[in-house]
Amino acid sequence: MAGKLTDAKIAGAVAGRELLESLGRGLGSLSVRVTPSRRRVFYFRFKPPGGNQQRIELGIYSTEGAGDTLSLSKARRMAMQFATRYREHPDLRAHLEAERRNREVAERHRQDEEARKAAEASRGTLRALLEAYAAHLTAHGKRSGTDALAMFRRHVFEPWPAYADMRAGDLKPRDVTAILRTATEAGKGRTAGKLRSYIRAAYALALRAESDPTVPAAFVAFGIESNPAAVTAALSQYNRARDRTLTAGELGFYLRALEAAPPSEARDTLLLALLLGGQRPAQLLRATRADVDLHARTIRLLDPKGKRAQPRVHVLPLTDDAAAIVARRLELATVHVSRRERQQAKKEGRELPPPQESPWLFSASGKQPTRPETLCVAVRKLAAAAVADKALQKARATLGMFELRDVRRTCETMLGGLGVSRDVRAQIQSHGLGGIQQRHYDRHDYMREKAAALEQWGAYLRGLRDERVTPMAGRPARPAKQLQAL
DSSP states (O other): OEEEEEEEEHHHHHTTTTEEOSSSSOOOOOEEEOOTTEEEEEEEEEEETTSEEEEEEEEEBBOOOOOBBBOOHHHHHHHHHHHHHHHOOHHHHHHHHHHHHEEEHHHHHHHHHHHHHHHHHHHHHHHHHHHHHHHHHTTTTTHHHHHHHHHHHIIIITTTTTHTTTTTGGGGGHHHHHHHHHHHHTOOHHHHHHHHHHOOOOHHHHHHTTTTTTTTTGGGGGGGOOOOOTOOOOGGGGGGOOOOOOOHHHHHHHHHHHSSSSSOHHHHHHHHHHHTTOHHHHHHHHOOOOGGGGTEEEEEEEOOOOOSSSSSEEEEOHHHHHHHHHHHHHHHHHEOOOOHHHHHHHTTTTOOOOOOOOOOOSSSSSOOOOOOHHHHHHHHHHHHHHHHHHHHHTTOOOOOOOOOOHHHHHHOOOHHHOOHHHHHHHHHHHOOOOSEEEIIIIIOOOHHHHHHHHHHHHHHHHHHHTTSSSSOOOOOOOOOOOOOOO
């Protein structure tokens, strides 16, 4: 039905009826169709060359045109806009489809360009620099890479997102100071000192990138021209070295408590570290099956400490007690199936795969090595038990709480007391070996000397364990009756 549309006509239209209003010769029409649900819908109606009538939906009619609906006057304006384009492009639907495709292509280009710019900007941020530095440490076998990344996240990325997303080259010394001040005011002076060292080292690496071919090319892109952390205070007051050593009574208590504890990878790691003269637990935890030769009675550790480009190979002889621990770990080192995997296998009605050998000597799951933090917690429990032991208190054979790193220092000190030379102690603990003589001239493996020293050390430990070697007066110390499982 043609004619001028009015609100009254639209309101009186029945379902299935279409009302038309011509927009002019060759310009198409505005139409209203009433659906079975009595909704009134506006269309622009036109006829392309050589084709049938077509419609483009404009919207739903309402008297006021509130919200997403269209009033009659607004529908006319929209229809006239399509009419103008129809006169210029008689095949209007094909033209509109081409426009839609062009818009989609343009939108994709815009999004790609924004993503490219965002990626380019993120590559140059402080966050990207610190993450790249942590990855660089990890790639060179440095355990400090994991520690550095965790510290960056906790003390830079999370509390200081504005600094983290800033261009690394724009960071100022005052910005670094603000970051460090948050840690020092929270009573974490040692953490602030380590954080400063990591940030300083990251910038120093980027500064060398253009002139040092050993630095990954990714660091060149940061365009670093100065080191904002280098001029900040060194916080050396928080870097005081510990000098705590265990007494003979404490070490005997520690050894007896370890041997009395239920078998576990943490217990065996701590015992082996002690029997081998105070090895760094983090290095011992990285030991694999391939590092053990029970026939030759040796274990190979990799020492990445310091600025070594490649970890130093550190081979130690195994005494009878140490070899027994290693043999036990080789037997127990299997990949354990998790409860979730067992439940999934049961649900699917399939059998579990046979146990597989784990490459790691010290691992709870067999899939990754035990973390050093696990050992720190275990030693903290033993230290608390030693402090609470009445026999040690009565004999004045305890100096209070001790830490895992104090055990290594104690081993070095007591080995010296047994007459083991400084050179052999350095070979056993793999430190102080960076001099010219060691690097270029001394190719002796010191295996005979290390074996003799560790046999002597083992005999001394057995004496402490059996309370035959102790400077304590009065009744010998006894380990606490109730020790938590390690």
